[in-house]
Amino acid sequence: MGTLSCCLLLTLALLIPQESASRKCDLQGLWRNELGSNMTLLALNTAGTFSGSYHTAVTATNKQILVSPLQGAQQHPGAKRHPTFGFTVQWQFSDSTTAFVGQCFVDRHGKETLETMWLLREEVPSHRDTWKATRIGTSIFTRIK
Ligand code: BTN
Numbered sequence: 001m002g003t004l005s006c007c008l009l010l011t012l013a014l015l016i017p018q019e020s021a022s023r024k025c026d027l028q029g030l031w032r033n034e035l036g037s038n039m040t041l042l043a044l045n046t047a048g049t050f051s052g053s054y055h056t057a058v059t060a061t062n063k064q065i066l067v068s069p070l071q072g073a074q075q076h077p078g079a080k081r082h083p084t085f086g087f088t089v090q091w092q093f094s095d096s097t098t099a100f101v102g103q104c105f106v107d108r109h110g111k112e113t114l115e116t117m118w119l120l121r122e123e124v125p126s127h128r129d130t131w132k133a134t135r136i137g138t139s140i141f142t143r144i145k
Pocket of ligand 1 (some may be wrong): 033095137
């Protein structure tokens with residue numbers, strides 16, 4: 001092997017792991033979770049807030065599912081490799097509200113996942129029904145675009 005090829009290989013070997021190790025997780029894009037729900041997150045503004053839309057695959061209601069808007073914020077926009085974030089979905093077909101909190105991870109192959117927890121508050125007729133008004137869960141989103 002010539003000196004030039006050897007130097008090129010060495011450079012690649014040194015650069016590639018650093019490239020993937022320094023990759024930041026990007027919230028913007030199209031994501032899908034384990035239920036088959038899809039969401040689109042639009043670009044963050046300089047303050048770190050973002051909007052998007054959520055198409056849930058499931059519902060606790062007997063209503064027809066509609067694509068619903070979401071509003072969120074990322075902590076330390078631009079600075080963090082694995083940033084935390086939160087967003088709420090304003091369902092267009094239900095009286096409930098869902099709030100998600102999570103963290104964006106990127107592995108050494110550049111694969112991004114959003115690891116989240118959510119709370120869904122259902123509208124109940126009276127505070128006597130509060131005990132049954134909240135559902136909780138976890139959800140992992142993977143990028144589809
Ligand atoms: C409702 O049924 O009142 C509104 C839709 C709720 C869908 C929930 S939100 C948490 C979980 N993850 C999903 O992708 N969909 C369900």
